[in-house]
Amino acid sequence: MVNYKAELNAIFMALGHPARRAMLARLGKGxxxxxxxxxxxxxxxxxxxxxxxxxxxxxxxxxxxNAQWRPCQLQEAPLNLASxxxxxxxxxxxxxxxxxxxYLHTLHANSKKGAKK
Amino acid sequence: MVNYKAELNAIFMALGHPARRAMLARLGKGxxxxxxxxxxxxxxxxxxxxxxxxxxxxxxxxxxxNAQWRPCQLQEAPLNLASxxxxxxxxxxxxxxxxxxxYLHTLHANSKKGAKK
DNA sequence: TTTGTAATTAACCATATGGTTAAATTAAAC
DNA sequence: GTTTAATTTAACCATATGGTTAATTACAAA
Numbered sequence: 001m002v003n004y005k006a007e008l009n010a011i012f013m014a015l016g017h018p019a020r021r022a023m024l025a026r027l028g029k030g031x032x033x034x035x036x037x038x039x040x041x042x043x044x045x046x047x048x049x050x051x052x053x054x055x056x057x058x059x060x061x062x063x064x065x066n067a068q069w070r071p072c073q074l075q076e077a078p079l080n081l082a083s084x085x086x087x088x089x090x091x092x093x094x095x096x097x098x099x100x101x102x103y104l105h106t107l108h109a110n111s112k113k114g115a116k117k
Numbered sequence: 118m119v120n121y122k123a124e125l126n127a128i129f130m131a132l133g134h135p136a137r138r139a140m141l142a143r144l145g146k147g148x149x150x151x152x153x154x155x156x157x158x159x160x161x162x163x164x165x166x167x168x169x170x171x172x173x174x175x176x177x178x179x180x181x182x183n184a185q186w187r188p189c190q191l192q193e194a195p196l197n198l199a200s201x202x203x204x205x206x207x208x209x210x211x212x213x214x215x216x217x218x219x220y221l222h223t224l225h226a227n228s229k230k231g232a233k234k
Numbered sequence: 235t236t237t238g239t240a241a242t243t244a245a246c247c248a249t250a251t252g253g254t255t256a257a258a259t260t261a262a263a264c
Numbered sequence: 265g266t267t268t269a270a271t272t273t274a275a276c277c278a279t280a281t282g283g284t285t286a287a288t289t290a291c292a293a294a
Contacts, residue, residue, distance in 0.1 A: 002142040009133055016130030017282085018121065021202070025119040028209035034241060047283055049242060054281090068240045068291045074210060083203045085138070086196050092145035093191060134252085151271060164253055166272060171251090185261045185270045 002092065003085045007059070011078045014058040019043065020051050024060060027074035034070055119209065120202045127175040128195045136160065137168050141177060144191035151187055 014020055023037045038048040052072065055061045060079065061072045131137055140154045155165040169189065172178045177196065178189045 002138075002145075004135065004139070006135070008138065009135055011133075012129050012138075013133030015199075015202075016126055016128075016133055018123070018126055019282095021119075021125065021129075022121070024206060025209065028119075028206055028213065030213055035239095043282085044284065045241065046243080046285085050282070070241065076207075076210065079203050079206060082132075083200055083207075085132075086200045086203075089141060089145055089196060090193075090200075092142065093193065096145065096147055136252095152269095160252085161254065162271070163255085163273080167252070187271065 002088050003081070005081065005085075007078065007081060008085055010054075010058040011060065011082050014054050014060055015082065017051065017054075019048075020055055023048075023051065023055065023072075024074060024079075027061060027072055031071045031073050034072070037072065119205050120198070122198065122202075124176070124195065124198060125202055127171075128177065128199050131171050131175040131177055132199065134168065134171075136165075137172055140165075140168065140172065140189075141191060141196075144178060144189055148188045148190050151189070154189065 015024075019041050022041065026032055026037055026040075034045065034048060034052065037052075038045055041048060052061065052063075055072075056063065058078055059075055062075055063070055063072050132141075136158050139158065143149055143154055143157075151162065151165060151169065154169070155162055158165060169178065169180075172189075173180065175195055176192055179192055180187050180189050
């Protein structure tokens with residue numbers, strides 16, 4: 001039921017840094033160059049390059065070539081894997097809560113039967 | 118529109134390790150002790166204690182006391198924060214795709230008008 | 235072919251992660 | 265009060281992260 005895919009390690013880890021989430025948020029609005037992505041971030045370009053490698057490793061972005069620019073594109077699939085894992089997780093605890101709810105109702109019903117005796 | 122909450126750093130980072138995801142999956146089925154959680158994992162108890170601290174820091178679990186046991190409980194809220202971030206993200210790129218779709222339809226309509234001239 | 239711009243690589247550094255074993259703590263049970 | 269079980273802390277180690285500056289590469293434009 002629950003997803004143990006190894007890709008999730010790289011995906012969740014990549015999402016764990018605010019600069020990388022900011023980059024993904026920017027890329028959600030469309031392709032962007034390295035400098036575009038760096039502009040709102042308070043760090044050097046080499047630092048940005050490193051973050052991009054982390055995002056690439058997780059396949060959260062892909063890259064292309066256009067003259068001296070290396071534009072980045074968002075890839076949705078890994079984000080789907082991540083939210084699927086959370087959804088599977090939610091199903092597990094929701095079914096547990098349902099069983100608990102059921103059990104409490106049974107208890108309540110039995111206590112009323114007991115009172116009538 | 119997009120969520121920049123600092124808690125997300127700790128949450129996503131915590132989800133980035135398979136042992137921690139396994140622990141959360143186990144806790145989805147109900148409270149468990151440290152040894153319960155350690156049992157299927159190929160690592161020492163101190164290592165498990167450390168992973169539990171990471172999960173606690175992210176508020177993904179809470180803990181209680183029962184004699185010499187320290188049972189752990191899943192906390193759903195942080196998982197909701199995480200999936201909300203992904204959902205917000207999805208909204209951003211879906212609206213972009215909608216605009217692109219719209220644009221392509223307009224282009225197509227205009228090309229037909231052009232052909233008629 | 236020189237110059238300018240975009241981006242990456244190299245080298246370095248500090249701190250965090252993820253693991254270990256051995257010792258200490260906590261609390262029940264004998 | 266001694267023993268036993270569950271868990272944590274301490275000390276240590278290797279590797280990964282996240283940043284820097286300086287040098288290098290890639291490419292267009294003059």
